[in-house]
Amino acid sequence: MNGKSNDSDLRAVKISESTVRRLSIYLRLLQDLEGTGQETASSEDLAERAGTTAAQVRKDLSAFGSFGKRGLGYSVAELLRTLREILGLDHRWKVALVGAGKIGSALFTYRNFQRRGFEIDAVFDTDPVKVGQLWGSSEILDDSLMETELRQRHIDIVVIAVPSDAAQAVADRVVAAGVEAILNFAPVRLRVPASVAVRNVDMVVEMEGLAFALSSR
Amino acid sequence: MNGKSNDSDLRAVKISESTVRRLSIYLRLLQDLEGTGQETASSEDLAERAGTTAAQVRKDLSAFGSFGKRGLGYSVAELLRTLREILGLDHRWKVALVGAGKIGSALFTYRNFQRRGFEIDAVFDTDPVKVGQLWGSSEILDDSLMETELRQRHIDIVVIAVPSDAAQAVADRVVAAGVEAILNFAPVRLRVPASVAVRNVDMVVEMEGLAFALSSR
Numbered sequence: 068m069n070g071k072s073n074d075s076d077l078r079a080v081k082i083s084e085s086t087v088r089r090l091s092i093y094l095r096l097l098q099d100l101e102g103t104g105q106e107t108a109s110s111e112d113l114a115e116r117a118g119t120t121a122a123q124v125r126k127d128l129s130a131f132g133s134f135g136k137r138g139l140g141y142s143v144a145e146l147l148r149t150l151r152e153i154l155g156l157d158h159r160w161k162v163a164l165v166g167a168g169k170i171g172s173a174l175f176t177y178r179n180f181q182r183r184g185f186e187i188d189a190v191f192d193t194d195p196v197k198v199g200q201l202w203g204s205s206e207i208l209d210d211s212l213m214e215t216e217l218r219q220r221h222i223d224i225v226v227i228a229v230p231s232d233a234a235q236a237v238a239d240r241v242v243a244a245g246v247e248a249i250l251n252f253a254p255v256r257l258r259v260p261a262s263v264a265v266r267n268v269d270m271v272v273e274m275e276g277l278a279f280a281l282s283s284r
Numbered sequence: 285m286n287g288k289s290n291d292s293d294l295r296a297v298k299i300s301e302s303t304v305r306r307l308s309i310y311l312r313l314l315q316d317l318e319g320t321g322q323e324t325a326s327s328e329d330l331a332e333r334a335g336t337t338a339a340q341v342r343k344d345l346s347a348f349g350s351f352g353k354r355g356l357g358y359s360v361a362e363l364l365r366t367l368r369e370i371l372g373l374d375h376r377w378k379v380a381l382v383g384a385g386k387i388g389s390a391l392f393t394y395r396n397f398q399r400r401g402f403e404i405d406a407v408f409d410t411d412p413v414k415v416g417q418l419w420g421s422s423e424i425l426d427d428s429l430m431e432t433e434l435r436q437r438h439i440d441i442v443v444i445a446v447p448s449d450a451a452q453a454v455a456d457r458v459v460a461a462g463v464e465a466i467l468n469f470a471p472v473r474l475r476v477p478a479s480v481a482v483r484n485v486d487m488v489v490e491m492e493g494l495a496f497a498l499s500s501r
Contacts, residue, residue, distance in 0.1 A: 088493065095488070160498075254309075255333060256333060264493075275304070277441050277467060281464060281465050
């Protein structure tokens, strides 16, 4: 039993979206444990955090080699390293934010992004009042510079936090500039080529799911 | 073909979580169309917005009676009314926000919540500097008042926007106060009784899904 593995092996394992979500949550618990100096974690600890079963945890992790020691649990340091590698968090990702509104601002200062290797390198807005303002050490850039700056800064991921009627046009420009991953906060499903990964964070849809759950009782 | 239906019929239809999400997105397009004065919408329009097929739209909507007229499409007003009823948006929901940080603040001012019938009636925080501050006409209340205020204000839905290590304790108190729906922004899966509906908005998990997509290419 050991956690050794080579990069190409790990990446070759097919993983479902729901597994990726769970790995992401396991990673978070491990980071917390690392912070407190705890050296091992049980599958039960991981299961509790992720709202799943210990059996599911063991199944998820055994796909990448066998990390647990019976009765001892998983080595926090070893599992952290492996999960970071699997999730592609073993290096930093360059992120740009389009839309310097309230949500954009909350994201910009969201420490959990930085802690996980996501650095917001550029912020764009169309509002002449906002353009030129400093957010931390980042100057808010004019929207018209987007394509040039995305390329020059080798941005990996763009976060779209603009109103829904502007979101598709932004996505089209981002894709044309060669970016292949979008985190979309606008309440609309974006149309992009199959080669581009999109994840949506849609707070209103989640709220309405709750309203539906309450009213269908 | 007509949109008449009675409430109990609509509510009796079993709907999957993914269907509820699509209905929520259809509703959004219809609201936009209503704003521009457009009277009909095609299943293709609805499909495009929701990133699905026209056949799926027709299937989703036909489960609640048949609202479309061949060649004319759906009546925007009629379908809006029906979807609001199905989703439980035909009345206002009373919402409380726990955590007056950056994310809480962005949510508080998020117009799309109000437009959809979600009113934030109370805001709680533990920080003595924040307690007593006014957000709009809402005074930020001391965390210790949470249980009492949730009951007195008949809060339907609580939004949890506190750090992950505080989230479970807040959820326990919210549940003990009789609230049955939680929108959770803390990056942790909450443990609640089966009678309580929880939806998670987890931005880091979505970002890591993108990192994984990029790095597994």
